[in-house]
Amino acid sequence: MNSPVLVAHALTKSYGSTHALAGVDLAIERGESVAIMGASGSGKTTLLHVLAGIVTPDTGSVTFHPSVGGAIDLTGLGESARSRLRRERLGFVFQQGLLIPELTAVENVALPLMLGGTPRVAAEQHAAGWLAALGLAGFESRRIGQLSGGQAQRVAIARAQVTGASVVFADEPTGALDSRTSGEVMDALIASTTGRGRSLVVVTHDEEVAARCSRVLRLADGRIVDEAVTA
Amino acid sequence: MITLRLAWLLSRRTAADRSTVVLPVIAFAVVTALLLIVSGGAQAFFSWNDESAFLYQLLAVVALALLVVPLVALGGSAARLSARRRDDRLASLRLLGATPGTVGALTVIESTVSAVAGALVGVIVYVATAPLVGLLHFRGEPLGDAVMLHPLLIVAAVVAIATLAAVSAVVGLRSVIVSPLGVRTKQSAPRMHWVRVVIGVAVVAITFAAMSSLQLAAGFGVVLAVLAVGFGGTVAVLNLVGPWVIRLVASGQAKRAKTVKKLLAARSILESPKAAWRQVSGVAMTSFMAVFAGTGVALLGVMSDRGDMNGDSLQLYTDIQTGVIITVVASFLMVACSVGVNQASAVLDRRALYVSLDRLGMPVETMNAARGRAVLSPLRITTIGSAVTAAVVIFPLTGMALLVAPTSLAMIVGCLAAGILIVWLGLLATRPVLTRVLADRSPSL
Numbered sequence: 239m240n241s242p243v244l245v246a247h248a249l250t251k252s253y254g255s256t257h258a259l260a261g262v263d264l265a266i267e268r269g270e271s272v273a274i275m276g277a278s279g280s281g282k283t284t285l286l287h288v289l290a291g292i293v294t295p296d297t298g299s300v301t302f303h304p305s306v307g308g309a310i311d312l313t314g315l316g317e318s319a320r321s322r323l324r325r326e327r328l329g330f331v332f333q334q335g336l337l338i339p340e341l342t343a344v345e346n347v348a349l350p351l352m353l354g355g356t357p358r359v360a361a362e363q364h365a366a367g368w369l370a371a372l373g374l375a376g377f378e379s380r381r382i383g384q385l386s387g388g389q390a391q392r393v394a395i396a397r398a399q400v401t402g403a404s405v406v407f408a409d410e411p412t413g414a415l416d417s418r419t420s421g422e423v424m425d426a427l428i429a430s431t432t433g434r435g436r437s438l439v440v441v442t443h444d445e446e447v448a449a450r451c452s453r454v455l456r457l458a459d460g461r462i463v464d465e466a467v468t469a
Numbered sequence: 470m471i472t473l474r475l476a477w478l479l480s481r482r483t484a485a486d487r488s489t490v491v492l493p494v495i496a497f498a499v500v501t502a503l504l505l506i507v508s509g510g511a512q513a514f515f516s517w518n519d520e521s522a523f524l525y526q527l528l529a530v531v532a533l534a535l536l537v538v539p540l541v542a543l544g545g546s547a548a549r550l551s552a553r554r555r556d557d558r559l560a561s562l563r564l565l566g567a568t569p570g571t572v573g574a575l576t577v578i579e580s581t582v583s584a585v586a587g588a589l590v591g592v593i594v595y596v597a598t599a600p601l602v603g604l605l606h607f608r609g610e611p612l613g614d615a616v617m618l619h620p621l622l623i624v625a626a627v628v629a630i631a632t633l634a635a636v637s638a639v640v641g642l643r644s645v646i647v648s649p650l651g652v653r654t655k656q657s658a659p660r661m662h663w664v665r666v667v668i669g670v671a672v673v674a675i676t677f678a679a680m681s682s683l684q685l686a687a688g689f690g691v692v693l694a695v696l697a698v699g700f701g702g703t704v705a706v707l708n709l710v711g712p713w714v715i716r717l718v719a720s721g722q723a724k725r726a727k728t729v730k731k732l733l734a735a736r737s738i739l740e741s742p743k744a745a746w747r748q749v750s751g752v753a754m755t756s757f758m759a760v761f762a763g764t765g766v767a768l769l770g771v772m773s774d775r776g777d778m779n780g781d782s783l784q785l786y787t788d789i790q791t792g793v794i795i796t797v798v799a800s801f802l803m804v805a806c807s808v809g810v811n812q813a814s815a816v817l818d819r820r821a822l823y824v825s826l827d828r829l830g831m832p833v834e835t836m837n838a839a840r841g842r843a844v845l846s847p848l849r850i851t852t853i854g855s856a857v858t859a860a861v862v863i864f865p866l867t868g869m870a871l872l873v874a875p876t877s878l879a880m881i882v883g884c885l886a887a888g889i890l891i892v893w894l895g896l897l898a899t900r901p902v903l904t905r906v907l908a909d910r911s912p913s914l
Contacts, residue, residue, distance in 0.1 A: 292828050318832070325830025337823035340736040352729045353831055396831075 242303060242403050243268045243437050246287055249282050249298035250308040250460075258284035259295065260460035266405065268305075271428055271438040273448035276457035282408060282441045285457065289439060290328055303325070304404060326354055329398030329406040331427065333413040335390040337382045337397070343369060344378035347396045354401060368396035372426050388419035395427050405437045410441045412447055424450050490583060492817070496547030496810040497587025498594060500540065501630050505595035505618060506602055507536050510624070510795075513615035514607075521781065525607070528789065532796045535758055539751025539803035544633050546748075546807045550814040552781040574636045584634030585815055588627040595623075600899075605795070607788050612813045669710035672702050676862050692885035702762070703862055707855055714854060715847045716742035722846070730835050734842030745847040748804070748811060749892075752848065753855040755800035756885055760859035762793045763881035764866050794884055798897070801888030805895030808844050816840075820906045827907045836903060841896050848892055852885050 244266040251259040251305045258281040265270055267288070287293045289300055291312040297425035300312040304327060312320060319379055325329070337346045347365035352358055372392045380388055385456035391411060398406045409454050411427060431438040432452070440451060448454045449468055500795040514522070562572055595618075603613045618626075676699040715738060725736035738745045769786045816823065823836060860867040870878055 290828070321827075321830045321832065324828065328830075330825070331829055332828075336822055338733070338736075338822065338826075339556070340731070340740045345736070346730065349729060349831075350829060352732070353829075353835070358727050358732070386841050393842070 240432055241268055242266060243305075244439075245301045245303070246289060246390070247299050247301075249285070249288055249295045249300070250287060251281075251293065251295045257281075257297075257460050259288065261331075262457075262460070262462055263311060264289075264455070264462065266437050266439060268404075268434045269432055270453060271451040271455045272441065273451035274439065274441045275443070275445075275448055275454060278319040280457040282457050284460075286407055286409060286439060286441050288469050290405075291315065291324055302404075313439070325350060326401055327404055329401070330389070330406040331394045331398050331404030331406065331411045333410040335382070335387075335394040337390060337393055339382045342381055343374065343385065343393045344381050346382065346393055346401050350375060350397060350401045365396065365400055369393070372396050372430065374388065386419075387415050388423055389420075391415065391423045392426055395423070395430060399436075403436065405439060406431050408440045410442055411440065412442070412444060417446070420444070420447065448459045492810065492813055493547055493550050493580075494587040494590065495584045496543075496550055496565070496806070497584045497630060497634065498590035499806045500544045500547050501588040501626060502594035502598070503543070503589025503799070504626055504630070505591065505623060506598060506905055507533065507540070507601055507799065508614075508622070509595070509616035509618050510602055510605070512614065512618060513603075513612040515749070516615045519704060520811055521608075521663075521785070524785070528792055531758075532792055535754050535796055536800055536803070538754055539800045539807065541790075542747060542751050543803050543807040544630070544809070545637060546810045547584075547634070550810055573639060577635045580634040580638035581631050584631045585627065585779050588630045591630075592623055592627065605791070607791065608784055635709045637800070645664075649730060658775070663713070665709050665713045669706040672706045672886070673858060673861060676703055677864060699862065703858060704754055704757060707757065707858065708750065711745040711750060711753060711851060711854070712742045715745050715850055718846070718850055729831070730838040730842060733835075733839035734846060737839070737843040738847060742906050746851070748807060748844065749851045751800055751804045751807070751847045752888060755797055755888075756852045756855040757859040759793055759797050759881050760856045761863065761885060762789065762869070764860075764863060764870045765879055766790050766793065767870035767877035768866065770877050790880075797881075798891070801891045804848070804888075805892040808893040809898050812840060812896060813902045816899065816902045816906060822901060824909070833903065833907060836899055840899075840903075841893070844896055845889070845893065848889060856885060868900055 242265040244264075246262060246264040249259045250257070256279075260281075262281075262285060264285075274285060276282045284293070288295050291300070291302075294313055302310045302312055302323070304310070305374040310323065312323070315323065338349070338428075339350070344362050344365045347368055348356075348358065348361035350360035351364060356364070362378075366375075369375065369378060369392075372395060374389060374392055374396070377385065377389065377393075382393070385393065394411075395406075398408075398436070406427070408427060412423050415423060427439065427440075428450055438451070440447065442448055452468060454464075454466045454468060455462050491844045511533050514525045517525065562575070569751050597723045599616050602833075603611055603616045605612050679699055719738035719742065722731060723739060726732035726735055766786065766789050769782075769789070773786055826836060827833065867878075
């Protein structure tokens with residue numbers, strides 16, 4: 239770990255009278271994994287959304303430091319520029335996978351590359367490489383409904399990484415899985431991100447998932463109330 | 470009593486899922502309004518009792534028959550939408566121990582109430598638009614008040630719509646009652662056999678041969694029988710071959726797709742070619758009939774230009790032309806409504822997926838373009854395929870019409886193109902639904 243890839247400063251965000259974020263300062267280092275924990279309504283998902291440029295904070299700033307090129311102020315970007323940044327530089331894994339059921343596994347993984355303009359053949363070749371790296375060689379043509387929950391989540395991990403994202407955001411990535419599969423999925427997620435020098439931000443309720451990350455933040459009422467570095 | 474109390478509890482909704490109630494009501498309103506308008510128009514013809522009335526009434530029945538398919542499809546869409554949007558909550562009730570009887574009763578109550586509410590709105594729309602329909606001219610006169618249906622007929626239509634909703638709800642929710650866990654299956658669409666095409670080509674070839682040898686046939690009865698069987702057979706073939714052709718074309722498109730929107734559209738059609746066909750099949754018969762009638766009208770037009778027609782024949786020629794245009798436009802309008810209802814409900818059903826794609830950075834234009842292609846591609850195949858089939862079946866006549874009266878045929882082609890445009894507008898109307906879904910930035914999504 240050497241330099242931050244994401245720096246958030248004095249973030250606040252309210253939904254009506256609810257203060258989801260009430261002044262959060264945070265830096266995500268390159269190559270580290272950070273777990274964000276807290277009770278329901280503590281603001282952890284909002285923090286993830288603000289860090290990823292999905293929503294803009296009411297006040298404060300989020301700066302993205304790519305490995306190549308100058309720093310980018312996410313809060314100063316318009317909707318389409320943030321959309322493009324998410325497509326090309328960031329990766330996402332959702333609780334239910336949220337893969338497109340009509341597409342095959344390899345097509346799902348190739349999607350972000352194709353959206354960025356990579357020709358389909360090249361995108362699918364690259365996607366197949368990621369599937370193989372995550373133990374899904376031979377599953378390329380399977381549709382999502384033909385995969386188990388753990389396999390589908392590994393497809394989602396491949397999709398999050400395929401563009402070479404600097405940071406991968408995972409929102410309860412194991413929430414729908416049993417404990418054994420959950421462990422396998424987290425192993426795959428950490429190995430494919432921090433194992434390759436990328437950063438991982440995970441929102442979770444699960445202490446076992448959090449324990450696998452290098453740092454654990456705890457939120458309450460929109461503030462970071464505890465921070466611990468794990469072994 | 471408990472069932473009624475549950476129904477009342479389930480009917481109280483938050484602002485977020487208000488669309489669950491509003492969409493089926495709108496859909497049933499459109500179905501009812503169109504049903505009443507079409508019936509009112511047909512009724513106007515049956516108020517005549519002079520010599521030429523019978524021919525007009527016969528043509529009105531043909532037009533009604535053509536509009537029944539898209540109208541039933543639209544009614545089915547509305548009913549399925551009404552039923553499907555309750556799947557999850559009703560499955561939860563089953564898991565909590567509600568009996569199949571309670572779930573069934575709830576389904577019927579909810580669907581019927583939204584159908585009746587929609588139907589009543591539809592009646593208001595009909596009453597408001599009937600004077601406009603009355604302005605249509607046939608036999609040189611406006612249809613006038615004759616398009617107003619008797620109140621008892623209107624009540625019957627409302628009852629019919631409510632019954633359709635109730636029956637569809639029961640059929641659609643069988644899966645919830647059979648298995649509380651299995652609401653949506655994730656099976657691959659069943660593959661369709663190529664034998665469908667062999668049968669289709671054979672029927673079209675036989676019909677073509679029968680039509681070609683019609684002049685050899687002796688009596689009027691034989692001619693009518695050949696026409697009826699040939700027409701019916703070809704329409705049946707369209708239903709048999711349509712889904713197969715749509716799957717074949719989509720399969721090729723999926724293999725060749727170079728962009729995300731093309732890939733998504735093709736894969737979504739392949740998910741269920743039968744559903745894609747069902748959505749647009751209403752225009753298959755209309756398109757087929759438009760070419761059939763259009764050819765006849767074109768040849769009649771040539772006779773009128775030569776001065777071979779008397780005043781009555783000329784009037785009949787003009788009226789048939791008007792009738793064909795109205796039927797084509799009405800049937801496409803119904804398909805457009807059906808597409809609008811299905812698409813709006815699909816966006817709401819898959820809101821979590823669309824939100825996730827937005828977060829991944831997929832532009833909303835790509836999502837809309839994919840949705841549009843998934844509807845318009847089967848629509849184009851169906852419209853053009855049916856028109857070409859009709860042209861083949863009555864080939865010598867279409868060739869003749871094309872040579873002697875190309876503008877008349879061009880008018881039919883223009884009507885079909887306008888129909889596709891109407892469906893495209895129906896799709897366009899569903900864009901705000903997706904925009905609203907994506908605009909919801911609440912952290913729960």
